[in-house]
Amino acid sequence: MEYIYEQASAVIDELLTSATTLRPGDIVVIGCSTSEVGGYLIGSHSSEDIAKHIMDAVLPKLKERQLYLAVQCCEHLNRSMVVERACMERYDLTQVWVRPQLHAGGAFAMQAVTRFEDPVIVEDIRMRASAGIDIGGTFIGMHMHPVVVPIHSKNKHIGQANVTMARTRPKYVGGPRAVYDEMPGTPHS
DSSP states (O other): OHHEEEEEHHHHHHHHHHHHHHHHHHHEEEHHHHHHHHHTTSSSSOOHHHHHHHHHHHHHHHHHHHHHEEEEEEGGGGTTTEEEHHHHHHHTOOOOOOOOOOTTOOOOHHHHHHHHSSSEEEEETOOOOEEEEEEEEOGGGGGSSSEEEEOOSOEEEEEEEEEEEEEEOOOOOOOOOOOOOOBBTTTTT
């Protein structure tokens, strides 16, 4: 489990270093299959212990940066999200009534309910995430606002699960006369 914690810690550090435009109050979405982390098929071997170690690695670092964590539930809960009530209120999100379980929501969503200060479940986050981590092929892209830019990371696994990360940038607008400022840390992404 210590190795899973170390891998998750390296992944969140890389995301926070790569997503240079994140500001306090932004949303970071994480979808996590603890089954995939453990080397099993998604949804087949949910693990509260794996979820705890990953949450131990990511939540303090996001809180330190004053970022909201949105945790994606599995498809059995229509990929609803666990967020802090303050996030729901700030972004005018719609609360739904459900409690994540191991095989309906998932272990990582259960961990969010346990660890957040004032957790609520919302229907979705209306494509408001500014960055995200997908652990085990959970498909988080629907929660990110356009334009999604992949982060080509050095850290590609947590346990046995593939990890992909992304950040967002504003859309380019204009025509042949438009000029674009460089975004910090991102050459023409």
